[in-house]
Amino acid sequence: MARIFLASFIFLISCFADDIDSFEDEYATSSFDPLSGYNRVMTEFNHVVYQNILIPTFKGYDYIMPDPAQDAISNFFDNIIYPIRLVNNLLQFKFTAAGEETLRFIANTIIGFGGISDVATNVYGLKRHDEDFGQTLGYWGIGSGFPIVLPVLGQTNLRDLIGMSGDFFINPLSYTNEIFTDDSHKYFHLNLAVKSWQLINDGSKDPELYNKLTSGAIDLYTFIKDGYEQRRNAQIKE
């Protein structure tokens, strides 16, 4: 009798033990990381900067700026950088999304008081289609290259770094000095100020987001790197 039970037990165990190799293919990833030494140091540096400078700045801004104003500023910047979404949707042959983005821009600019109100989403149900040049390069089949951690800006990879350069040139905020001043060279820092404002305003909507995402990481650098790569791959597939 005992043998029968033992045999049944072993049978049950073997049933539960799925062929582990069948899962391995699902999790095959590239481990090419030639800058890992530098990246780890920069991740730690950024962590200190976020904890001591950026997050307190987000919290201070959040304290003095009312939520509706934060939303309005965020909507305004989102509306202004519509060319990035338009161009990258077109480059990925997502014409319906590009059309919807254009309708959003028209609605938010005209009826949404220059973009401060997102009437396109709230009234007309027009969805936003975030696309950037890094995603476009991925869509065209260009691999991520290798991971790079930028000072303050954080995790990226070679493809997305090139993508950032592409987006820089079609981002209207990169021309703030030329549009609003007579001497664009003298006021070059205006562009940086405006982009910093955008970053701080967006960050202040959830000042603890970085800590929420990274608390409990077993290995901070690998956690951020892997999460970034997986998320970007998912965005490219969308």
Add this chain to the structure above:
Amino acid sequence: MKKIIFLLFLVCSIAFGIELKNIDDTLKSDFKKAIEIMNDKSIVKEQKPLELFKLFDGYFDYSLMARLSLSKQYSMLNPTQQDEFKKQFVANLKASFTQKLGYYSDQEIEFVKGEMGNKNRYNVYAVIKNKSENYPLIFKFHPANKSDYLIYDIDILGVSLVQSYRSQFNDLSKNAGFDEIIKRLQNATADHNATVK
């Protein structure tokens, strides 16, 4: 003899799984129950994650998740180490879930569709809804025996939970031994528990 019967009972009770044809209905129903638990003001905040674990524990293959997360390193551990790793892994997973739940208690989860990924995989697609955005979620099932399926991974916004652990353990195990991995897991769990809201 009693021990064998007890063990058989234990194995059956831990991993009962869900029949393939019932996965969609079970998850739809359990998502609703989960929202009810989250919105039930008579349940204290600390008790809510425990109630949710009661609901979902039966069809989570924690053992396989632990094994996949440590990848090939797992088979190099002796049985005692494997048990210790599983224990710490599950504690970490649950602490992480509890912590995240504290941050995002105003969200709802909604069933979208279920479909076969391939002949041995079944995926349930859902969305986490909050005021402004929807976040895609995939529950990945595998056949634990002929008819019953268990969850072996969850994708949130395209980020696989198992893959995330796997990458970290893979990097860590290049330079550290088993004791360091356990220590890091314990520290991470403590970190989660310290930041529960």
